[in-house]
Amino acid sequence: SVIFDLRCWGASRQVIMDNVQSIERLGRVRLHWIDPKTAPVPVTFAVQGVNAHIDLPEATHTHRDDERKNLQSYITRLKGQLANEQFVSRAPEHIITQQKAKLAEAEQKLQALNN
Numbered sequence: 001s002v003i004f005d006l007r008c009w010g011a012s013r014q015v016i017m018d019n020v021q022s023i024e025r026l027g028r029v030r031l032h033w034i035d036p037k038t039a040p041v042p043v044t045f046a047v048q049g050v051n052a053h054i055d056l057p058e059a060t061h062t063h064r065d066d067e068r069k070n071l072q073s074y075i076t077r078l079k080g081q082l083a084n085e086q087f088v089s090r091a092p093e094h095i096i097t098q099q100k101a102k103l104a105e106a107e108q109k110l111q112a113l114n115n
Contacts, residue, residue, distance in 0.1 A: 064113060071110045078103040 016023065024030055081087055082099055091099075 068110065068113050071106055071113070075103065075106050075110065078106065 078099055082096070082103065088096060
């Protein structure tokens with residue numbers, strides 16, 4: 001499930017706390033409370049007229065950058081393997097097909113990260 005880090009106080013917090021089980025079940029999310037005094041600045045967006053604030057700590061960006069680098073390295077290795085005539089000539093066809101599928105999947109993941 002998706003974990004939402006929430007920072008709110010006063011009446012808003014009370015409304016959410018009173019309905020937390022319903023929100024988690026209906027939204028298929030898990031709510032995690034964080035201290036509003038120490039939380040980073042949130043990203044704000046609106047969905048169907050409901051304002052939502054989601055905190056994106058620096059670790060999230062770092063993780064995404066690391067994942068992007070790992071995918072780029074993986075794609076480079078797969079492309080190198082598929083460009084290697086000796087590998088392609090000796091490997092069974094199902095292995096070549098499998099490597100091409102892995103390459104396509106990795107490229108799709110990288111594209112999704114970049115968007």
